[in-house]
Amino acid sequence: SPAHISNGSVSTVQVSVLLPECSSAPSHLDSVLNNFSSFYLIKKLPVYELLDRHFLETAVYHGAVFGLSYRTRIDEDNCVALMPNGHLTLSLDKDSFEILGFEGKPSRFKHRTATRFVVSVDLTDSSMAPGRRSYLRLLTSLKSRLQLQTDFLLSHHPVLCSLGGGASIQPLLSRCDWSQHRPEVNCRVLTNLPCPAPLSCDPHSFLEWLGAVDAGISCENSSSSFLSSFVCPEPNTMHRHALSVSVSGLLLPHDIHRLLQELRRYVEQPRLASWVSMTVRGFADSPVSCSNHEHGFLRGGENFYTLMMFHDHTYQLHLAMGAHDVCPP
Amino acid sequence: MKEVEEKEEASVYQRVVLKNASPYHYLKVRLVLEDDSTRLSAVELKYFIITGLKSLYGEVGAALNFDVLKYDEDTLTAFLRVYSSLVKLWSSLTLLGSYQNQACAFRVLQVSRLNPLPKNM
Numbered sequence: 251s252p253a254h255i256s257n258g259s260v261s262t263v264q265v266s267v268l269l270p271e272c273s274s275a276p277s278h279l280d281s282v283l284n285n286f287s288s289f290y291l292i293k294k295l296p297v298y299e300l301l302d303r304h305f306l307e308t309a310v311y312h313g314a315v316f317g318l319s320y321r322t323r324i325d326e327d328n329c330v331a332l333m334p335n336g337h338l339t340l341s342l343d344k345d346s347f348e349i350l351g352f353e354g355k356p357s358r359f360k361h362r363t364a365t366r367f368v369v370s371v372d373l374t375d376s377s378m379a380p381g382r383r384s385y386l387r388l389l390t391s392l393k394s395r396l397q398l399q400t401d402f403l404l405s406h407h408p409v410l411c412s413l414g415g416g417a418s419i420q421p422l423l424s425r426c427d428w429s430q431h432r433p434e435v436n437c438r439v440l441t442n443l444p445c446p447a448p449l450s451c452d453p454h455s456f457l458e459w460l461g462a463v464d465a466g467i468s469c470e471n472s473s474s475s476f477l478s479s480f481v482c483p484e485p486n487t488m489h490r491h492a493l494s495v496s497v498s499g500l501l502l503p504h505d506i507h508r509l510l511q512e513l514r515r516y517v518e519q520p521r522l523a524s525w526v527s528m529t530v531r532g533f534a535d536s537p538v539s540c541s542n543h544e545h546g547f548l549r550g551g552e553n554f555y556t557l558m559m560f561h562d563h564t565y566q567l568h569l570a571m572g573a574h575d576v577c578p579p
Numbered sequence: 580m581k582e583v584e585e586k587e588e589a590s591v592y593q594r595v596v597l598k599n600a601s602p603y604h605y606l607k608v609r610l611v612l613e614d615d616s617t618r619l620s621a622v623e624l625k626y627f628i629i630t631g632l633k634s635l636y637g638e639v640g641a642a643l644n645f646d647v648l649k650y651d652e653d654t655l656t657a658f659l660r661v662y663s664s665l666v667k668l669w670s671s672l673t674l675l676g677s678y679q680n681q682a683c684a685f686r687v688l689q690v691s692r693l694n695p696l697p698k699n700m
Contacts, residue, residue, distance in 0.1 A: 454601050467648045467658060477621055478646035480660060 264531045265506060266464050266496040267513065270523035273439050273491040282505075282512045286433040289405040289500040290419075291320060293427040296399050297330055298392035300338060301373070303380045308418035309406060310336050310373055315419065317404035318500070318533060325366075330400055334407075334503065336374035340398070342367050350396040352388055403500045433499030440492045444469065446483040448525055448558055455483040457556060460527060463494060489523070506530060510557070517559045524561040530554060604665040605648075607689040608672060610655040613681040621650040624657060628668075631675040636667060643667055656688070665690070 267283075269275070275283065299305070300317075309315045310332070319330040329341040340354075347354055347367035356364035377384045392398055406419055440463070448456055459482060462469060469482040510528065517526045531554040559565045610624065619627065625647050633641035645661040645668055661668045672685040 458603070462648065465649065465658065471646075477625055477650075478648055478660075479644075480646050480648055 263500070263533050264496055264498045264529075265501060265509065266494070266529045266531075267509070268460065268463060268527045269493040269495075269516070270443070270445050270489045270525070271491065271521065272493040272523070275437075275493060275495065276516065279512050279516055282509050283437075283495055283497060284435055286435075286497050286499070286505045287405060287408060287502050288430050288432045289403060290423065290428050290430055292402045292404060292423070294399045295402040295426055296392075296397065297340070298389055298398075299422055299425065300330075300332055301380075301385065301389050301392070302422060305419065305422050306373060306380065314407040315404060316502075317402055320401040320403045322400060328398060328400065330398070330402065332404075336372055338371050338373055340369040342369065346396055346398070350391045350398075352391050405500045405502050407502060407504055431499060433497050433501060436496045436498070438466075438494045440494055441490065443489045443492045444482040444486040445489050445492070446486045448527075448560075450485060451483040459483055460529065460556065463492075464496065464529070513559060517561055521561070525558055527556060527558050529556040601692050602663055603692075604661050604663075604668075605689075605691045606659045606661070606665075606669070606672075606687055608657055608659060609686045609688055610657075610678075610683060611686055612655070612678060612683045617678075617681070618652055619655065619678075620652065621647055621657075624650065624655075627675070627678060628659075628671065631671040632667065635671050635674055640667060640671070 274280075300310075313334045313336065315332065316334045317330075317332045319328075322329045324341060326343075328343060328346050331339045331341075333339070340350075341357065342350065342354070344365050344367065347369070350369070352369055354367045354369035357366035357368050371378055371384075371388065376382070378388070379385060404419065443463070446456060446459055459469065461467075462480065467480070469480060471478045471480055513526050513528055517524075555567060557565060557567050610619070628645070629641050632643055636643070643661070643664055645659055647657050648660050649658040650656070659668070669687065669690075672687065675683065675685055677683055
């Protein structure tokens with residue numbers, strides 16, 4: 251079900267919504283779109299801070315936080331991801347992995363010899379409780395062996411944190427150089443938009459058209475035009491307006507889920523258009539893909555899904571990942 | 580590129596997995612010129628890329644079909660779409676070294692198999 255996917259572990263960077271035959275969002279939808287939780291950017295976070303006891307007890311154990319290293323390239327730099335389910339993933343180059351000295355596996359995305367390694371720990375597991383041997387080993391490794399530091403994006407669920415609000419992460423933030431950011435909302439009304447009928451053209455063409463609308467790419471080319479032969483898939487109908495909204499930033503699964511519920515409510519009412527679409531894009535450099543498996547960049551780092559919701563309660567889900575990523579069940 | 584499609588009606592659903600099925604590749608590129616006040620129109624840019632294909636792959640290579648989906652003249656940034664021959668196009672861009680007697684370079688900013696090209700944060 252769609253809920254399963256949106257509550258999953260993809261660290262989201264952008265949600266785009268397309269509402270055909272709509273020129274302004276109804277108030278509930280507008281309110282959800284403009285109230286995505288803010289997130290934090292921490293500069294040079296020493297990664298051992300993610301193992302801080304207070305942080306674990308008040309935030310991580312409650313499934314209330316998640317975060318990702320910022321501007322680290324998955325195939326070149328060391329990357330860190332902390333998922334809401336308490337899994338900490340470190341994707342390291344060979345030297346860093348050997349210096350760290352903690353258990354890990356070679357990356358599934360490798361050439362003939364292993365050049366990347368993945369360390370994955372479940373911080374909620376009893377073996378990783380503060381004071382236990384594995385916990386102390388990882389803490390020591392991160393503190394004194396490999397002093398891993400990275401810029402880090404962190405988001406926390408406003409309600410799940412046990413101390414309420416940001417109190418659980420304040421102590422962590424107070425030790426660091428941090429800034430708070432609100433997700434950026436971009437809203438465009440498109441006029442005279444030819445829209446293909448979603449069920450009558452092949453999924454690739456439809457997704458391509460949807461991506462073009464998002465990127466502001468025009469489909470008004472004749473097939474003999476020198477510059478571009480890109481046209482809207484047939485059959486298509488002309489819509490007088492359409493609303494294209496995108497929210498960008500580190501987005502909470504909880505907020506995406508709320509948006510999903512609101513879109514379902516919207517499309518189930520009688521309307522001119524019989525469908526809406528929501529595309530959720532993850533970070534291309536995330537060490538973890540939306541199926542909670544290891545994600546590799548390869549050529550493009552695709553990591554997104556598009557959900558099409560129809561008036562008759564049916565939906566279509568398109569998931570796109572790199573050629574060697576693992577699909578979820 | 581793997582793609583999964585699930586369609587649910589009551590409790591019946593269908594799942595289709597398409598591996599490496601998308602025929603197009605998308606590139607976001609930026610042309611960097613020695614004199615950064617130089618401007619090219621979209622048509623000039625496309626013609627310039629075609630000359631690059633021709634010099635590396637000959638007449639047949641120059642006939643490679645690619646589209647300039649979007650072009651920003653101020654930043655000289657373009658979204659390109661090419662049918663299956665990503666390697667030919669990318670290698671031509673890499674080896675294009677001069678435009679009208681000034682040094683230049685194409686920076687390939689993003690490559691994707693399926694539009695939408697994800698936004699860089």
